[in-house]
Amino acid sequence: MSIEVKNLVKAFGEKKVIDDVSFKVNDGEILAIVGFSGSGKSTILKLISNLIEKDSGEIITSGGDIAFVFQYSALFDSLTVYDNIAFALHERRDLRKKYTEKQIREIVAEKLALVGLKGIENLYPSELSGGMQKRVSFARAIVTGPKVILYDEPTAGLDPIASTLIEDYILRLRNETGATSIVVTHQMSTIKRTADKVIMLYDGKIVFSGTPEELLKMDNDYTKQFVTASIEGPMKMVGA
């Protein structure tokens, strides 16, 4: 399923967080949205998933579920891993009576295997490492077979090996489910290893759009500052 965003605008009070942003992600593609903290990256994901309302513009999707993988996993801490993953199948009105408990158990085991985990169904989120929590949140997100997966900083706060593992699973999920993906990140490894296309945001506007290779060429001042992680450049950090 493709996603097209046209002239999207979102302001919080006086401040325009997203200012006339347009882009398109084709079916099965992975788009990375990059930029410094506070540039409006996560807001775009929340607008696409309808968690917040846009002020103006269009978000065109061709139907189907949109899954969201949250930055800090957002697993239900009072539920076990099994109940977290099976949550939508147990609680969603249109899915409640669709599967028997035996079928749900099989689906949960299959999704857990897809993210490289097994035998942790009875554990609670607090008993898992950060990387494992993230993978469980992947499994929970894909349990309904979504056509779009939105990842909000999926490798933030993880060690390099766990980050590589998460990047592998982002690719694996795309390959196995064919889902279109948008990954918000500021980690170069995630951009290089997972993205087909990249857009860079600054002050709510797109300042670069291209492939990861083009980003690394550092042809404009924004990409140069971002890739070299320099303080000097057109982008000023809030409070810097």
Place this chain on the structure above:
Amino acid sequence: MALIRHILKQTVTYKLFKSILVNLVDFMEVMGNITTGLFEVIKAFFRGELEWKELINQCERFGISSLPITLSIVGMTCVIIVSQIAQEMVKQGGGNFVGALVAVLIVRELGVIMSGFAIISMIGSSLASELATMRVTEQIDALYTLKVNPYGYLFLPRVLAGMLMMPPVVIISSLFGILAGALTSDLAAGLSYRVYFDSIWIGIFAKDMFVCLAKAVCFGAVIALISCAFGFHASGGAKGVGIATTRAVVWSFVAIVIIDMLFAIAFFF
């Protein structure tokens, strides 16, 4: 012009009106959140979104876990009252009415209001902080992205549990209070249990019990609804959880006192 505006802003009148306006806006926002919660709960109920397992869990929380504290508070309140009035009433020749007085106090007022206060401090605060924590850790956003209605999943079982469990809690704690009154009147004034229990039925009528149970249902719903609404609309991390919990407790206290007053005016004025 700017100077005049600056001077005006320094005046006490301006600051007073500004403060009133800010509080009014906040009040309207809270009332809006609670009303939205109520309508969404009713809608979710009629759409068959009730999760029975969750309802049972919440009933256990409202009923079983709150009982020790409600029993203690109502029981001790009765001991305090009876130990002060029993001796005096016996002296004045009104020993035959100690049970009646305690029963009227407990059934009409103390049993339900004291249980309400106990439930607010124990269950209401925990509901508000639970939902507020879910809000600030994006668990409520996760419900939306999983296409599960948070009003149906979070509000509905809690509000229903409040309505279902508050009456039995009030009945049990009121009975306990009356028993505590009997024990205290025996110890403090040497009043026999028979005299005490015989007089109970002089003071209370079916109407008193009906009003008591109706109040209990209302209090249960209101406490759960206000606590859920404050938790649900929390923001700002750990501090936000604290603020939401405190405000939920304060609003619940005020709300049940107002409802209690309305019941008193409607049925006993």
